[in-house]
Amino acid sequence: MTRTSPPTGSAPGPRRPGASRTATRRAASWRLGAGAAAAALLAAVCPATAVAAPDTAPVPRLAWATCGDGFECATARVPLDHDDPRGAGIDLSVIRHPADDPAHRIGSLFYNPGGPAVPGTAALPVMLDRFPEEVRKRFDIVSFDPRGTGGSAPVRCFDDPADEQALLAGTAAGYPEDADQQSAWVTAYQRLARQCAARNPDLLPHVSTANVARDMDLLRRAVGDRRLTYLGTSYGSYLGAAYAGLFPDRVRAVILDSAPDPVAWSTGHGGQAATTGALLRNGSDLAAGRVLDAFLDQCAQVGSGACAFSAGTAAATRARYDELLRRLRVRPVAVGGATFTAGAAVEATILSLYAANPVPGFLGTGWTGLGATLQTLWAATEAPAAPSAPLPPVLHRSPDQALAVACSDSADPPARADYPALAASARARSGEVGPYFAWADERCADWPARDRDRYDGPWNHPTARPILVVANTGDPAMPYEGSRAMARSLARAQLLTVDGYGHTVLANPSDCAARHEARYLIDGVLPAPGTVCAPDHRPFGG
Numbered sequence: 253m254t255r256t257s258p259p260t261g262s263a264p265g266p267r268r269p270g271a272s273r274t275a276t277r278r279a280a281s282w283r284l285g286a287g288a289a290a291a292a293l294l295a296a297v298c299p300a301t302a303v304a305a306p307d308t309a310p311v312p313r314l315a316w317a318t319c320g321d322g323f324e325c326a327t328a329r330v331p332l333d334h335d336d337p338r339g340a341g342i343d344l345s346v347i348r349h350p351a352d353d354p355a356h357r358i359g360s361l362f363y364n365p366g367g368p369a370v371p372g373t374a375a376l377p378v379m380l381d382r383f384p385e386e387v388r389k390r391f392d393i394v395s396f397d398p399r400g401t402g403g404s405a406p407v408r409c410f411d412d413p414a415d416e417q418a419l420l421a422g423t424a425a426g427y428p429e430d431a432d433q434q435s436a437w438v439t440a441y442q443r444l445a446r447q448c449a450a451r452n453p454d455l456l457p458h459v460s461t462a463n464v465a466r467d468m469d470l471l472r473r474a475v476g477d478r479r480l481t482y483l484g485t486s487y488g489s490y491l492g493a494a495y496a497g498l499f500p501d502r503v504r505a506v507i508l509d510s511a512p513d514p515v516a517w518s519t520g521h522g523g524q525a526a527t528t529g530a531l532l533r534n535g536s537d538l539a540a541g542r543v544l545d546a547f548l549d550q551c552a553q554v555g556s557g558a559c560a561f562s563a564g565t566a567a568a569t570r571a572r573y574d575e576l577l578r579r580l581r582v583r584p585v586a587v588g589g590a591t592f593t594a595g596a597a598v599e600a601t602i603l604s605l606y607a608a609n610p611v612p613g614f615l616g617t618g619w620t621g622l623g624a625t626l627q628t629l630w631a632a633t634e635a636p637a638a639p640s641a642p643l644p645p646v647l648h649r650s651p652d653q654a655l656a657v658a659c660s661d662s663a664d665p666p667a668r669a670d671y672p673a674l675a676a677s678a679r680a681r682s683g684e685v686g687p688y689f690a691w692a693d694e695r696c697a698d699w700p701a702r703d704r705d706r707y708d709g710p711w712n713h714p715t716a717r718p719i720l721v722v723a724n725t726g727d728p729a730m731p732y733e734g735s736r737a738m739a740r741s742l743a744r745a746q747l748l749t750v751d752g753y754g755h756t757v758l759a760n761p762s763d764c765a766a767r768h769e770a771r772y773l774i775d776g777v778l779p780a781p782g783t784v785c786a787p788d789h790r791p792f793g794g
Contacts, residue, residue, distance in 0.1 A: 309337035312474045314346065323377060324348050328396070328474060332405075333458055334466045334705065340454075344467060345403030346396040347373040348475075349380055353389035358774065359504075360475045361391035362468060364398070366486030366756070368461070368657035371402025382758050383483075384770040391773070394475065398491075399467060400459035400656050407455060407656040409448040416652070419443060426595025427675070427691040429581070434672055437691065442667070442698045448652055449700040456701035460660035463705060465495040469502065479504035479716060481773060485756040486510050486730060489721075490517060490661075493711060493738060500713040500743075505773050508721045508745075510730040510756045513737035518662055518708045525663035529693025532678055537689040539731035541682035543605050543753060546726060548573055550791055551623050558792045559623035561630065576630050577684055585632040592629055598684055600625060605728040606755040608791040619753075619791040651695065659699035660706055667697040711741040718744040720772050720779075722765060724787075726753035746778045752787030762787045 312328035319325035328344040331337045351357040361383075365375035372395030383393060397404040410416040419440055428437040449456060468491075472480050481504045484492040489508035496503050515521055516533040524533050531537065551559035552569040563569040580594040590596070604622035617624075665674070671694045678686030719742055723735030732749075739747040748768055754760030764785035771777045 309334065309470060312344075312470055314474050316348070319347070321377065322349055324350065325373065328467075328471060330399070330467045330470050332454065334463060342399060342405035342455075344396050344399065344405075344471075345371070345373050346394065346471065347376055348392050348394040349376065349388070350392050351388070351390055356390055357392065358390045359392070359477045359481055360394045360472075361387065361773065362471070362480065362482045363393055363395045364482075364484040364488030364491050365395070366484070366488040367401070367654055368487045368661075369398070369401040369653035371397040371404075373397050373402060379758060382761065384766045386770045387773055391481065392475070394471070396467075396471060398459075398464040398657070400455060401653045405455060407448065407452050407459065407653045409444065409451050409652045416444070419447075420651075424595050425591075425593055426597075426599035427687045429595065429687070431672075438667070438671075438694070438697075441695050444651070444655075445698045445700055448656065452656070456656055456660075457703055458705070459656050459701075460703035460706035461491050461494045461657065462498065462707035463703065464491055464657075465498050465707070468495060469499055472502070477504070478502075481505045483507040483509065483758075483769075483773075485758050489730075489735075489738070490514065492719075493742065494707045496715050496719060496742065497707055497709060497711055497713055500715040503715040503717050503719065505717060505776060506715075506719045507769055507772070508719060508735070508738060509758055510723055510727055511721055511735045511738035512730055513734040514709065514711045514741050516734070516737070518706075520663060525665070527665055527669070529664045529674065529690065530662035531689040531693050532674065534734055535731045536729060537678045537682040537686045540602050540605065540685040540689070540728045543726050543728035544573075544601060544683065544685060545570070546753065547605060547619055547622065547791070550619070554792045558620060560627035561623040572630070573626070574684070576626065576633065579633040580629070583633070585629065587628060587632050592632075594684075595688070597626075597629055598688055602685055602688060602728060605753075606759070608726075608752065608754040608760055608787070609789045609793065611759050618793075620793065623792075655695060655699065656701070659696040660701065660703040662696070664693050664696050669697065671697070711738075712743040714743040717776060718746060718778060720748060720769070721745055722748045722750065722757050722769065724750045724752050724754055724757060724760060727755050728753075729755040746781060748779050749784045750787055751784055753791055754787075760787055761789075 309331050312330060314326040314328060316324040316326045326346045328346050329341045330344055332340045332342050363376060364372060365379065376393065376395040380393065399405055400407045423437050423440045424433045428434040479502050480495065482492050482495070489511035492506050492508050493511065493514050496506060512534045517530050519525055520528065520533050548569045549566040551562050552564060552566045554562065556562045561569065561572065563572045577594040577597060580592060580597055584591050584593040601622065604625065607618055609618040610621065671690060675687035675690035678690045721735050721739040723732050725732045736747060739745045748765060750757050750762045750765050752760060752762065757765050762785045768779040768783065
């Protein structure tokens with residue numbers, strides 16, 4: 253697949269008076285999709301010990317101004333280094349949607365869409381309508397671009413994005429396979445790491461999730477809330493867990509939607525970090541493999557009328573997918589302006605599994621759309637022609653900002669580790685999706701910056717109020733087992749299960765889960781232990 257790199261930090265600025273929500277959604281859609289991709293891509297370096305910063309930093313002053321379609325935007329000044337709270341500062345871009353029923357307003361609900369590095373100023377307008385109506389009435393919903401991303405002191409590794417595009421153009425889409433591709437991959441990401449370090453020497457050591465959590469605590473104080481009310485999806489759930497570890501007495505209500513195992517994600521269990529990357533430790537490859545199998549089985553079951561790639565039986569449809577990848581390894585095809593290799597097809601498959609049904613502004617067109625995509629590629633391998641169905645967008649955005657955060661948070665094997673062997677092991681246990689996650693981990697193997705104030709736990713500090721963990725059983729990016737591990741790791745937490753597919757419950761709605769979330773956010777009432785909800789819609793429009 254041909255790589256493209258939108259300009260780093262090109263998220264729409266938070267102060268754009270008169271911008272419509274529709275325009276904002278169009279501008280934001282690729283970022284939210286790419287952020288969902290990044291949620292399944294990244295991990296990084298070595299452990300450190302983090303503590304909460306003392307309350308000595310000046311509380312930011314938020315001068316809210318209208319920025320289109322009912323939103324208000326502001327800039328918040330926070331310390332670059334929270335150990336030096338009155339030293340150099342950076343500006344954060346902040347956005348909010350005021351409560352629809354201000355007479356009954358409870359406070360502010362902070363939202364992080366994940367990624368890492370998805371700008372909240374872009375994501376909130378896209379996802380606002382996914383929040384329960386009663387929550388939108390009672391809370392100002394607030395988001396921000398985390399430090400190093402979007403409009404908040406963004407990490408920029410190249411003056412001209414075309415230079416970065418040229419650097420990464422020689423890397424395989426999805427993941428490298430043969431020795432030459434693997435060598436090109438390693439060399440490109442080594443050069444990217446050196447370039448980022450040279451261009452951002454002061455910023456890179458301070459962009460860990462823990463420092464984003466410290467920023468969020470200053471924003472909590474800035475909006476006047478005594479305790480934090482928060483919803484984080486995907487990587488945003490890890491941010492919420494880090495906040496709870498750093499500021500346990502300041503938790504009012506925190507929802508972690510589709511969480512990783514926090515120990516697996518940060519340091520690994522025992523000596524895992526020396527031999528296994530964070531995504532493989534977290535079982536992201538296993539989750540994607542299971543959901544891919546479920547997609548192929550259900551594609552066969554619903555037939556070609558609902559899933560164009562169906563071969564009639566589950567066994568035949570799985571075999572057809574394997575044959576498609578074999579053909580693409582022999583001869584890639586050019587379709588819809590992009591070149592699809594086997595790795596590119598695997599990447600498109602994984603990302604398209606995130607939304608079981610179409611989600612406006614979100615990545616993918618649902619499982620029906622994935623079936624059409626695979627059928628288009630299948631037909632192209634037989635007789636290359638114009639596509640008969642829309643293909644997923646090319647999502648190879650600049651990785652600088654996501655790597656800068658992820659490589660500060662997770663311990664991974666060093667560059668000298670045998671990543672080809674890790675990829676082979678991942679393929680053996682999780683199928684064709686496995687190498688994608690192993691080589692995603694490798695991107696951080698040479699990352700030069702380490703945040704001494706990152707947070708590696710403990711994760712079981714008793715919080716002022718209990719935390720709600722929410723997860724789909726068939727999540728292809730953050731496995732359901734990770735959310736169970738998160739709920740067990742926290743001192744006061746409960747798991748709400750949705751028996752459905754897709755990455756995050758917010759993007760794959762369940763009215764049942766939304767009712768429980770609203771009651772928890774508004775009244776502090778948790779669902780009964782063991783509660784299981786159904787999604788609003790099953791895949792393929794069921």
